[in-house]
Amino acid sequence: MTAGRVWPAEWSEYEDKTTGAKVKRLTSYKGHSHHLYFTNPGWHDGGRRMLFGSDRENRTNLFSIDLESGEITQLTDLDRGGRFLGTTVNPTRPEAYFWCGRGLTAVGLNSLELRTLWEHPDGFRPSMINCTADGKYVCGSISEDLSQRFNADYHESRDGFRGTCEAKPLSRVFRAATDGSGCETIWEENSWIGHVNTSPTQPNLLTFCHEGPWAIVDNRIWGAATPTRTSATNTGTPTASTSATTVPRPTGSRTSATSSTTTPATSRGCPPARRATSIRTTTR
Numbered sequence: 001m002t003a004g005r006v007w008p009a010e011w012s013e014y015e016d017k018t019t020g021a022k023v024k025r026l027t028s029y030k031g032h033s034h035h036l037y038f039t040n041p042g043w044h045d046g047g048r049r050m051l052f053g054s055d056r057e058n059r060t061n062l063f064s065i066d067l068e069s070g071e072i073t074q075l076t077d078l079d080r081g082g083r084f085l086g087t088t089v090n091p092t093r094p095e096a097y098f099w100c101g102r103g104l105t106a107v108g109l110n111s112l113e114l115r116t117l118w119e120h121p122d123g124f125r126p127s128m129i130n131c132t133a134d135g136k137y138v139c140g141s142i143s144e145d146l147s148q149r150f151n152a153d154y155h156e157s158r159d160g161f162r163g164t165c166e167a168k169p170l171s172r173v174f175r176a177a178t179d180g181s182g183c184e185t186i187w188e189e190n191s192w193i194g195h196v197n198t199s200p201t202q203p204n205l206l207t208f209c210h211e212g213p214w215a216i217v218d219n220r221i222w223g224a225a226t227p228t229r230t231s232a233t234n235t236g237t238p239t240a241s242t243s244a245t246t247v248p249r250p251t252g253s254r255t256s257a258t259s260s261t262t263t264p265a266t267s268r269g270c271p272p273a274r275r276a277t278s279i280r281t282t283t284r
Contacts, residue, residue: 165212
């Protein structure tokens with residue numbers, strides 16, 4: 001299974017027994033296939049194609065379906081590490097972004113070329129990402145990994161969801177330049193942050209949420225205006241920059257300007273993080 005492989009159309013149509021509505025099923029491969037997260041549009045090529053993740057031949061990769069012919073094109077060839085639910089599409093050029101291990105990774109939707117824009121530092125866990133309206137940045141958040149202190153897997157443990165919220169992990173909202181020139185922190189605080197969503201029309205505006213049970217979260221949705229300069233400054237741990245304009249910076253917030261160390265990827269693993277370096281997928 002290699003990047004660029006074209007799978008024949010799998011779709012079929014049926015009528016919903018209750019409503020009579022016509023339903024088109026896009027995939028039928030006997031493995032899990034999923035659309036992107038509901039805040040991350042997967043349309044590209046002028047709305048003619050749509051991205052989705054799929055488990056095929058015992059591996060999970062990113063695919064694109066032609067909505068006119070039904071043909072499916074495999075975009076990545078990764079043995080492990082890819083997380084495609086939060087994939088975001090660049091609105092200005094044929095490129096999409098996803099987490100692969102610690103790496104914020106770009107994939108050319110036509111070239112299938114992989115690039116790692118930035119690696120988040122050790123001791124943090126990544127969350128959702130979104131591309132800015134001008135296509136220049138990918139914005140997202142990372143939070144302290146608390147798994148050594150308690151079961152912080154909130155998908156498996158209700159205590160993990162509440163516990164992470166109450167622990168108030170150090171969290172950072174970042175933006176990484178899509179040209180690979182660096183990454184910077186635009187807001188940080190000791191509160192669990194997630195779900196960064198960029199404005200679809202204003203490149204300098206985004207929202208993020210304070211995560212946790214509704215009953216104990218102070219305020220769910222927050223807005224931020226990002227810096228207006230055109231380039232980021234660091235390819236390692238992001239440095240502090242202009243804070244969100246709608247909320248005060250918490251007392252005692254912390255930043256770090258140390259560089260992260262990258263580990264070369266193995267065959268068909270995540271591409272290593274390198275400044276402005278193009279890395280193609282390998283095949284066996």
